[in-house]
Amino acid sequence: MTLEVSGKTYETDEEGYLADLGDWSKEIAEYMAKEDDCDLTENHWEVINFLREYYEEYQIAPAVRVLTKAIGRKLGKDKGNSKYLYELFPYGPAKQACKYAGLPKPTGCV
Amino acid sequence: MSDPVVKKFMYINRRAPYGTIYAVEGLEVVLIGAAFEQDVCMAFVDDGVYQLKKNQDTSELEIKNFSPAYRALGDYDVNRLYVERESLEARGLGAEDLMELTYEDEDDDWAEKPSVKIVDREELANLIAEQDVILNF
Numbered sequence: 272m273t274l275e276v277s278g279k280t281y282e283t284d285e286e287g288y289l290a291d292l293g294d295w296s297k298e299i300a301e302y303m304a305k306e307d308d309c310d311l312t313e314n315h316w317e318v319i320n321f322l323r324e325y326y327e328e329y330q331i332a333p334a335v336r337v338l339t340k341a342i343g344r345k346l347g348k349d350k351g352n353s354k355y356l357y358e359l360f361p362y363g364p365a366k367q368a369c370k371y372a373g374l375p376k377p378t379g380c381v
Numbered sequence: 382m383s384d385p386v387v388k389k390f391m392y393i394n395r396r397a398p399y400g401t402i403y404a405v406e407g408l409e410v411v412l413i414g415a416a417f418e419q420d421v422c423m424a425f426v427d428d429g430v431y432q433l434k435k436n437q438d439t440s441e442l443e444i445k446n447f448s449p450a451y452r453a454l455g456d457y458d459v460n461r462l463y464v465e466r467e468s469l470e471a472r473g474l475g476a477e478d479l480m481e482l483t484y485e486d487e488d489d490d491w492a493e494k495p496s497v498k499i500v501d502r503e504e505l506a507n508l509i510a511e512q513d514v515i516l517n518f
Contacts (some may be wrong), residue, residue: 328449328452329449329453330446330449331447331453333453333456334412334415336416337453337456337457340456
């Protein structure tokens with residue numbers, strides 16, 4: 272599959288995750304979110320940026336349980352819970368946020 | 382509902398990290414399996430000890446260096462990584478050649494503790510004998 276943003280074409284897998292992490296830009300994230308009828312707020316970006324840092328460090332996209340725990344540690348308990356994260360990313364915090372972050376689908380996500 | 386059954390799982394890694402897909406796929410199985418909240422440990426024997434070698438550099442191989450992912454194991458509650466002493470010694474390696482992998486102990490005020498434990502062949506044999514499920518990669 273491919274994705275077209277501002278006249279440029281990007282390779283994606285069959286579920287719309289970017290094939291090449293290096294292609295990522297904020298614009299692509301915003302485009303993907305719009306397709307899902309999701310408006311990216313500061314709170315969304317906080318999670319997306321966190322995921323990009325996590326991937327940079329560990330070379331994997333974390334499972335939702337791990338993401339929730341790690342967000343809680345970094346951004347506080349009021350954000351490190353599934354209710355908060357599912358409100359931001361109703362299609363599944365790890366799955367949907369990883370897609371906007373340009374990462375592969377999280378390990379352990381079916 | 383009855384309590385879920387928790388079994389003792391050991392993933393045994395015997396192969397070098399690159400050249401075959403076993404190491405990276407084996408690690409992926411461990412990370413996926415962690416979601417089932419079983420009692421999980423990993424063992425590294427034979428060329429498998431190279432998987433935990435520090436300062437891996439795959440640039441010449443043109444494949445991804447996945448070794449940073451072992452550092453995420455603690456987040457997945459996989460906190461016991463046994464490395465066979467005889468396998469290390471046969472390859473001229475020691476504890477100082479391995480990545481420093483840690484986890485945060487929930488029951489001890491999140492103190493950071495080492496995950497890697499070097500055990501001799503006999504100890505490892507005893508650990509293997511205690512397991513309910515053994516998966517070889």
